Amino acid sequence: MELVIRGRHALSNGNLMADIGIDIVRMPRIEHLLHLTFGNSILALAFLPYEYEVLMPLRASQRVFEIASGFAIKEAVIKASNDELTIADFQKIAVAIEDKRPMSGAKRAIVRGQSFHISVSRLGQSALAIAGL
Numbered sequence: 001m002e003l004v005i006r007g008r009h010a011l012s013n014g015n016l017m018a019d020i021g022i023d024i025v026r027m028p029r030i031e032h033l034l035h036l037t038f039g040n041s042i043l044a045l046a047f048l049p050y051e052y053e054v055l056m057p058l059r060a061s062q063r064v065f066e067i068a069s070g071f072a073i074k075e076a077v078i079k080a081s082n083d084e085l086t087i088a089d090f091q092k093i094a095v096a097i098e099d100k101r102p103m104s105g106a107k108r109a110i111v112r113g114q115s116f117h118i119s120v121s122r123l124g125q126s127a128l129a130i131a132g133l
Helices: 027-035 039-046 049-055 060-080 087-092
Strands: 003-006 009-012 015-026 108-111 114-123 126-132
Touching: 015 027, 015 060, 027 039, 027 060, 039 049, 039 060, 039 087, 049 060, 060 087, 060 108, 060 114, 060 126
Parallel strands: none
Antiparallel strands: 003 009, 009 015, 015 126, 108 114, 114 126
């Protein structure tokens, strides 16, 4: 079976498999954001209240990775949405956090009742997320 990637679509034997989105966020960028006086305000705008509650108690080094993971997840979902979502829709994307696990352990994100499969990996000083329908 041959898998061909064309834009945001994966094709197998000519049949559409899924829309996919990939994003990578560098952790030094998040560290810089957190040091700005308005950094927490940006986080409050980007993340839903329950996501924010999970992120804030973490120790600093883990928090940076989890925030980077959250941004990467939401960006990957936007890319997989086939232009139905934009950066303005960050708070419409709910990362399914179960049992207060960190964002990097989440397996799904939900937007308007539609579930996206997600996977997150750490790559050096970056968080990488992949989302697909």
